[in-house]
Amino acid sequence: MVAITTDRKGQVPYELVCGAGKAWKRQARAPNNKIAADKVSFAVKKGEQLTCVLRTWQDGKPKNLDAKSRRFRCR
Numbered sequence: 001m002v003a004i005t006t007d008r009k010g011q012v013p014y015e016l017v018c019g020a021g022k023a024w025k026r027q028a029r030a031p032n033n034k035i036a037a038d039k040v041s042f043a044v045k046k047g048e049q050l051t052c053v054l055r056t057w058q059d060g061k062p063k064n065l066d067a068k069s070r071r072f073r074c075r
Contacts, residue, residue, distance in 0.1 A: 001037065001039055002014065002016060002036075002037065002038045002039070003035055003036070004028060004030070004036040004037075004054075004056065004065065005034065005035055006034050008030065008034065009031055009032055011027045011028070012027060012028050012029070013025070013026075013027050013056060013057055014026060014027070014028060014036075014038075014054060014055065014056050014065075015054075015055045015056075015062065016052060016053075016054055017052065017055070018051070018052040019050055019051065019052075022042055022052075024040055026038060026040070044072045045072075046072070046073070047073065048071070048072050049069065049070070049071045049072075050069065050070060050071075050072065051067065051068070051069040052068055052069075053066075053067045054066045
């Protein structure tokens with residue numbers, strides 16, 4: 001789940017990058033509460049370590065908003 005707090009309502013462009021072959025450029029809609037939310041689904045392998053970076057654009061340049069790393073212990 002991706003959630004982006006913004007100062008306006010409407011479409012918020014973003015990019016989620018989680019390593020090779022796992023990157024998405026999308027838009028999330030921010031309603032009156034000004035929190036844009038979107039769901040991105042993808043497959044992971046047992047024990048795979050992923051580091052994801054969430055970016056948006058400001059003045060035509062990418063701006064990092066957040067980054068997290070997690071090892072998936074699938075059963």
